[in-house]
Amino acid sequence: MLMIIDLGLLHIHRDRELRSLAIQIELANSIVRRSEIHRLVAVAPMKVKGLEYLELSARRSGYDIHISPLERVVDIYSIRRAIVLDPYGDQDLRPEDLAWAEAIIIGGIVDRTPIKRATRMLRDMNIPWAPTMRISLRGSIVGVPGEINSIVAIVSRAIETGDLEGAIREAQPARDAVLRASIEIQRILRKTNKDLGFYDLMEIYRSLKTWLNLDELGMLRALIRCGRRDLADLWRRSYMTEKPPQGLESKLYV
Structure with a gap:
């Protein structure tokens, strides 16, 4: 799988964002290099401010940066089936979409104030024929990491296992x-219309941790984040000292 980082909006990045972008691409390339079937390249349509910094990063990390319009790079690699992640x-x-695609295109955008639809804008200017797809988790993008290296890790692992x-x-x-988890x-x-006890919280936690990277401390933070400090206090007091019996089922179903 060819993974293309689209640097079409590189010129909007401030110095801090540029450093973060360079680090994320380097980390992404380190993930890709573990596999013989994946490759990562970056594409910038022209020489702009900040590109020299990324070129130094690319030489250090070992990935290629093409100074060319994205559609031309897609033609160079003879890509006919590409997905734009957005x-x-x-x-x-x-x-099955990953099995179909020859290339995955990821927007190389790191901004403190996100520009909505920026990735779609880049797609429409270059390869409007490519479908745009979102990585979602049980129907929502909330909880899906947005860093480039995390996206590459997800795609690489899903290709290997078939388990997105x-x-x-x-x-x-x-x-x-x-x-x-807080949501x-x-x-x-x-x-639910009932007051929750510790065993109810434990049942919720056990359910959530099957598909979220959630530990006991994360559960505590999630309860605080959703405004239930009473439940957070109950969880804090109880989870370190009480363990529900094996096979105990709560009346609360998640």
């Missing part, structure tokens, strides 16, 4: 797991 894509990415959800969980930083906990709380 958090606002038209459909959810599936393992598992690949997301493996690459998911704790902060993203906590954010998604799921709020959803559960809205559905």
Whole structure:
């Protein structure tokens, strides 16, 4: 699989963002180089401010930067089946889509104030024929890491295993797991009319950790984040000292 980092908006990056972008691409390339079937390249349409910094990073890391329009690079590699990954894509990415594609195109954008639809804009200017797809986790992009290296890790692992959800969980930083868990906990709380006890919280935790990279501390932070400090205090007091009996089932179903 060829993974292409599109640097079409490199000129908008400030110095701090440029450094973060360079680090993310270097980390992404280190992931790709572990496999003989994947390769990573970056594409910049022209020489712009910041490109020299990335070229130094590329030489250090061992990936190529093409100074050329994206559509020309796609032609050079004879790519006919490409997917543009976009958090606002038209459909959810599936393992079978990865099996179909010859190349995955990832927007090389690191900005403190995200530009909505920036990836789609780059796609429309270069390869409008390529479908845009989003990596989603059980119907939502919340909890899916957005760093380039994390996206590459997810794609690489999903290609190897055919398990996209598992690949997301493996690459998911704790902060993203906590954010998604807090949303799921709020959803559960809205559905139940009873006061929750420790065993109910344990059942929720056990369910969430099957698909989120969530540990006990993450559960505590998720409860705090969703505004339930009472439940967070209960979890803090109990989880270190109490362990529910094996096979105990809560009346609360997630």
